[in-house]
Amino acid sequence: MDQDAIAQRISASFALQPAMSLIGARLERVARGSVEIHLPFAAAITQQHGFLHAGLLATALDSACGYAALTTMPADAGVMTIEFKVNLLAPGAGDWFRLLGKVRKSGRTIVFSEGEAFAVSAGGEKLIATMTATMMCIQNRGNIRN
Amino acid sequence: MDQDAIAQRISASFALQPAMSLIGARLERVARGSVEIHLPFAAAITQQHGFLHAGLLATALDSACGYAALTTMPADAGVMTIEFKVNLLAPGAGDWFRLLGKVRKSGRTIVFSEGEAFAVSAGGEKLIATMTATMMCIQNRGNIRN
Amino acid sequence: MDQDAIAQRISASFALQPAMSLIGARLERVARGSVEIHLPFAAAITQQHGFLHAGLLATALDSACGYAALTTMPADAGVMTIEFKVNLLAPGAGDWFRLLGKVRKSGRTIVFSEGEAFAVSAGGEKLIATMTATMMCIQNRGNIRN
Amino acid sequence: MDQDAIAQRISASFALQPAMSLIGARLERVARGSVEIHLPFAAAITQQHGFLHAGLLATALDSACGYAALTTMPADAGVMTIEFKVNLLAPGAGDWFRLLGKVRKSGRTIVFSEGEAFAVSAGGEKLIATMTATMMCIQNRGNIRN
Numbered sequence: 001m002d003q004d005a006i007a008q009r010i011s012a013s014f015a016l017q018p019a020m021s022l023i024g025a026r027l028e029r030v031a032r033g034s035v036e037i038h039l040p041f042a043a044a045i046t047q048q049h050g051f052l053h054a055g056l057l058a059t060a061l062d063s064a065c066g067y068a069a070l071t072t073m074p075a076d077a078g079v080m081t082i083e084f085k086v087n088l089l090a091p092g093a094g095d096w097f098r099l100l101g102k103v104r105k106s107g108r109t110i111v112f113s114e115g116e117a118f119a120v121s122a123g124g125e126k127l128i129a130t131m132t133a134t135m136m137c138i139q140n141r142g143n144i145r146n
Numbered sequence: 147m148d149q150d151a152i153a154q155r156i157s158a159s160f161a162l163q164p165a166m167s168l169i170g171a172r173l174e175r176v177a178r179g180s181v182e183i184h185l186p187f188a189a190a191i192t193q194q195h196g197f198l199h200a201g202l203l204a205t206a207l208d209s210a211c212g213y214a215a216l217t218t219m220p221a222d223a224g225v226m227t228i229e230f231k232v233n234l235l236a237p238g239a240g241d242w243f244r245l246l247g248k249v250r251k252s253g254r255t256i257v258f259s260e261g262e263a264f265a266v267s268a269g270g271e272k273l274i275a276t277m278t279a280t281m282m283c284i285q286n287r288g289n290i291r292n
Numbered sequence: 293m294d295q296d297a298i299a300q301r302i303s304a305s306f307a308l309q310p311a312m313s314l315i316g317a318r319l320e321r322v323a324r325g326s327v328e329i330h331l332p333f334a335a336a337i338t339q340q341h342g343f344l345h346a347g348l349l350a351t352a353l354d355s356a357c358g359y360a361a362l363t364t365m366p367a368d369a370g371v372m373t374i375e376f377k378v379n380l381l382a383p384g385a386g387d388w389f390r391l392l393g394k395v396r397k398s399g400r401t402i403v404f405s406e407g408e409a410f411a412v413s414a415g416g417e418k419l420i421a422t423m424t425a426t427m428m429c430i431q432n433r434g435n436i437r438n
Numbered sequence: 439m440d441q442d443a444i445a446q447r448i449s450a451s452f453a454l455q456p457a458m459s460l461i462g463a464r465l466e467r468v469a470r471g472s473v474e475i476h477l478p479f480a481a482a483i484t485q486q487h488g489f490l491h492a493g494l495l496a497t498a499l500d501s502a503c504g505y506a507a508l509t510t511m512p513a514d515a516g517v518m519t520i521e522f523k524v525n526l527l528a529p530g531a532g533d534w535f536r537l538l539g540k541v542r543k544s545g546r547t548i549v550f551s552e553g554e555a556f557a558v559s560a561g562g563e564k565l566i567a568t569m570t571a572t573m574m575c576i577q578n579r580g581n582i583r584n
Binding site: 231233235236250251258260273276278280 | 377379381382396397404406419422424426
């Protein structure tokens with residue numbers, strides 16, 4: 001697929017994810033092997049100390065890592081997450097969050113992606129979390145596409 | 147703390163988590179070292195294939211594991227997640243989801259919790275994911291309580 | 293395969309792992325879906341503080357988890373580790389170590405195993421580490437068997 | 439500590455790790471926040487298919503990540519691994535292996551390190567595994583130094 005087809009594929013699938021609109025995440029940039037998502041800070045996505053909930057950070061990172069993987073898969077394939085790990089390096093405080101997903105190794109069945117989350121505020125941006133994720137390429141299962 | 151004080155502590159903190167009401171999660175059971183959360187299936191929490199989003203599953207599991215850890219911490223302490231890993235064993239399909247968090251090892255600074263997620267439907271319940279999580283006990287930082 | 297064939301398969305493969313004899317690990321018990329390995333404490337397998345090196349603990353746990361997975365795979369398949377995570381709960385001190393690997397979910401391509409490591413001494417046994425591991429079933433690649 | 443003192447500290451501690459000499463690992467380079475270890479391929483460190491055992495790869499990566507963390511800790515501190523995760527991207531085949539550990543975030547109690555493993559052969563080098571690791575800074579426990 002060329003760059004335009006890849007971007008359209010990811011954009012169309014992202015629009016079908018109610019979870020992304022629930023948390024307020026937006027797809028910002030797609031290239032072969034990488035995806036960027038933005039998530040504005042909002043009270044609705046916080047935990048008991050007023051920081052972004054680690055699980056919702058993971059939600060946006062998982063979508064970034066999963067879609068980065070999908071950009072490397074055949075057109076008839078779907079992506080499913082096998083596992084991910086998140087390391088939290090600083091509290092989720094900031095004006096908005098920048099989530100990057102990048103493919104590190106793309107195999108026929110298994111794709112390994114890495115994610116990074118940055119908190120952005122007037123003072124600049126700061127790394128607050130990382131993700132490592134194993135994604136599976138699903139083919140020939142009718143309902144699992146993109 | 148006795149069982150009532152522990153249950154009240156977790157319940158009060160859970161109520162302060164906007165993220166839990168955003169995804170529709172409810173606190174169901176609290177005991178020293180274990181917490182159970184229920185999450186009804188809803189279109190709003192799904193991904194592009196119509197299954198529960200892996201990140202939102204992680205969100206409820208992280209709260210279950212974190213609060214299980216908090217039940218073992220001093221009354222003036224707060225809990226923060228250092229890291230978690232989620233393994234996804236089956237698609238998130240079902241009527242509702244049962245999330246269990248249990249403390250496996252409680253130290254002074256570090257608490258290790260394990261989580262399990264079950265999909266419940268008319269046919270019974272099925273293990274769909276596990277979590278392992280490292281939680282940190284925060285003391286003497288004014289704004290980090292519970 | 294019946295129990296005897298499974299035990300023989302794992303035993304023969306274990307004997308082909310120089311890494312196991314290097315660290316002094318012994319295969320103790322095999323059943324469908326579970327494997328137990330014993331590892332005597334020895335100065336040669338320690339780190340700078342005199343405890344069992346976390347990586348060597350992971351080595352024995354990885355073999356336990358991988359072989360547990362292999363007991364559920366077809367006779368012509370081989371097992372390869374996709375990923376594992378180890379949480380270390382207490383220092384690796386004791387007379388010997390008991391490593392358990394158990395299959396939690398066995399799929400056609402992916403098998404999910406969990407491992408536990410116990411330190412054994414005169415005073416009893418103590419959980420010192422856990423592993424979660426994703427194993428892959430490899431077929432039709434001539435050199436990857438068992 | 440200056441660069442010389444850091445290098446000497448790590449080098450002296452590495453020499454006290456029997457596990458490193460058992461597997462044939464050598465400390466190659468130390469700088470504040472990063473450590474490089476080399477591991478020659480040898481039959482003794484392989485698994486049943488003739489590849490480097492994933493656990494022994496993890497052993498060298500854990501030492502690289504742990505010592506990278508130690509370079510950022512006070513002179514009276516010791517480093518202990520809390521957890522690590524390894525993703526295996528390609529079989530461990532090659533003439534030797536290059537293991538890099540780098541600190542990504544250094545806190546007072548917790549240090550987060552990332553590791554990468556490359557297989558080196560006549561044809562160049564290839565990424566075969568990554569590690570993410572949480573390290574703990576131990577102080578005021580007499581026997582845990584460096």
